[in-house]
Amino acid sequence: MIxxxxxxxxxxxxxxxxxxxxxxxQLDEETYVLRYWEKEFHQISPKKNKAGKRVYSEKDxxxxxxxxxxxxxxxxSIQGAKEQIRQMDFSANKDNKETKNSHxxxxxxxxQISFDDENxxxxxxxxxxxxxxxxxxxxxxxxxxxxx
Numbered sequence: 001m002i003x004x005x006x007x008x009x010x011x012x013x014x015x016x017x018x019x020x021x022x023x024x025x026q027l028d029e030e031t032y033v034l035r036y037w038e039k040e041f042h043q044i045s046p047k048k049n050k051a052g053k054r055v056y057s058e059k060d061x062x063x064x065x066x067x068x069x070x071x072x073x074x075x076x077s078i079q080g081a082k083e084q085i086r087q088m089d090f091s092a093n094k095d096n097k098e099t100k101n102s103h104x105x106x107x108x109x110x111x112q113i114s115f116d117d118e119n120x121x122x123x124x125x126x127x128x129x130x131x132x133x134x135x136x137x138x139x140x141x142x143x144x145x146x147x148x
Contacts, residue, residue, distance in 0.1 A: 017055035
């Protein structure tokens, strides 16, 4: 049986952007630290949604993880970490239109979720309805398989 927890995990995999609190929890760093690193490392460049809240992409999170490792684990200074980050290649995750469109198309095709073009956030109501439909269909399939 498909649980709501599994559906929530699937929802997290489809997200294109994360709030500062999501990133804070994921990386176990305070939000003020993330804002400070954003000022110090120009490579971290979260966009802002209509409400003016920061929304972090996977690329931003990858850079933040690298910064955290350099500062916390490798014990580098801010300046030393800046030099290391400058040399790192994050090109595989560069925000280009093809990558964004590919992610959008894949998510839309897989779950037929509608996206808001302006801020690229998934509409919560559509997600919940889609999850319920998927859950129902999968449970029907599992019942048919068990009958065989």
